[in-house]
Amino acid sequence: MDKNKNISMAVIKRLPKYHRYLEELLKNDVDRISSKELSKKIGFTASQIRQDFNCFGDFGQQGYGYNVKELHEQISNILGLTREYSIVIVGAGNIGQAVANYSNFEKLGFKLKAIFDINPKLVGIKIRDIEIEDIDTLENFLKDNSIDIGVICVPSRSAQDVCNILTKNKVKSIWNFAPVDLSVPEGVFTEDVHLSDSLLTLSYLMHQS
Amino acid sequence: MDKNKNISMAVIKRLPKYHRYLEELLKNDVDRISSKELSKKIGFTASQIRQDFNCFGDFGQQGYGYNVKELHEQISNILGLTREYSIVIVGAGNIGQAVANYSNFEKLGFKLKAIFDINPKLVGIKIRDIEIEDIDTLENFLKDNSIDIGVICVPSRSAQDVCNILTKNKVKSIWNFAPVDLSVPEGVFTEDVHLSDSLLTLSYLMHQS
Known part of the structure; x- marks a missing residue:
């Protein structure tokens, strides 16, 4: 998580929205999603999404999309939702x-x-x-x-x-x-x-x- | 007001805050304020403030600061607060x-x-x-x-x-x-x-x- 240190406020402000959409996908039993598909839902460009996720680590595999559960967990971690x-x-x-x-x-x-x-x-x-x-x-x-x-x-x-x-x-x-x-x-x-x-x-x- | 057309969302999002502070200054009978003084109150840098106000027109006079009433009126105009x-x-x-x-x-x-x-x-x-x-x-x-x-x-x-x-x-x-x-x-x-x-x-x- 060392990558987290110098993340711009603009990226941080987008994280809760990612979290909200990933929660929705999890509820609907979606396993994997590409940045392109996520882009259609969330309204950010696919390249923006890839760039944002790259700030925090390697969440995706080229051509396979993102593992929704893993990505949701990671973003929960980053947002500090692992504690009360x-x-x-x-x-x-x-x-x-x-x-x-x-x-x-x-x-x-x-x-x-x-x-x-x-x-x-x-x-x-x-x-x-x-x-x-x-x-x-x-x-x-x-x-x-x-x-x-x-x-x-x-x-x-x-x-x-x-x-x-x-x-x-x-x-x-x-x-x-x-x-x-x-x-x-x-x-x-x-x-x-x-x-x-x-x-x-x-x-x-x-x-x- | 032709200058208004291509203003970034970031500037637009700061306008209501300027409006709020200028309203406060008006209530306290402040006539003029420099970008430096406004910066201390509002938390944006003086250069950010000057840059923002320049997007909309010439509100200030070098060395004399901004006319609070005029600036408040102009920002009200820009925000569309001249109508119901x-x-x-x-x-x-x-x-x-x-x-x-x-x-x-x-x-x-x-x-x-x-x-x-x-x-x-x-x-x-x-x-x-x-x-x-x-x-x-x-x-x-x-x-x-x-x-x-x-x-x-x-x-x-x-x-x-x-x-x-x-x-x-x-x-x-x-x-x-x-x-x-x-x-x-x-x-x-x-x-x-x-x-x-x-x-x-x-x-x-x-x-x-």
Whole structure:
């Protein structure tokens, strides 16, 4: 896996999509697939696909295509899906509840450990057997439990404060749904889901057409 | 605006972020900003910023920085935010409700016209004064109303069917939250929000560190 070290973000961003398609192929009992066939399904060019897979090692045999099971395993490895990740969600509004209810995350190895909210009306309500807790208990919870990923689903104005509590208490990754860019200490990873940025890409495309 | 024609997707994807920061600067009554100052805030290099803005025209004056109001207006123009867009949401689960409740979209000019769901328990419930309607009425609604953007918040298995109904009835843009890639007729734009793809980017980064 030494090849992995200098992989561009563009390639990394394509990996989850490969993983999703290979999972689909596995479900449909497909054993082998050529880059050309995969290209038709996934929309990247065959040469792009071959180039991407070459970043990580030798997965295919010229003329025989890729072994789907092997390739799926390798990409799972690369994506770090061979272990479990513990998650807390902060903010139990619509987005927080949507993330909590998304059963596929659990299947991929992301285990929801707790949900927090500031709203007393939400505290005590159960989502998938997990009771929403008061946000004031977040810090103590993090001191007692090792958490890998903090999901921030609070409004913009509170997002940085929540982020600070998480990172001060050894949460190493932030999945941020608030429409702000967060400052994090070195060594902490952030991944943003900025819905309005995505919507504006669409208005751009419509406007230019 | 002739310069706009051959702009790379990478630049386009940065525009909403510029728009967001410039809006913030406007709110704080900042008149002018240099690419260097903007770089500190936004995280792109100053030369990247200058290069991006050059794609669209001459916004700055060497040594004087950019006029924030003018730049914000121009980027709003480029993003197509000078007109209104009508929206329907299909699927009123957590994600659908989150999108419906996101008041900032309305401010940007995206007007929610209707929400549809298959679940009889949800039909009739109001979200921001809009009653959730039965999905069986979607097609007729689209025949009677001109809709720009269809937001797909249904489970994967129904997403393509919903997409077909939308595009057959002249909806020109699809904002897709289902974890599948949709086939659309030529001339229809799609923008995906694939939450699990985003989460797997995070596990990749944690795993490689």
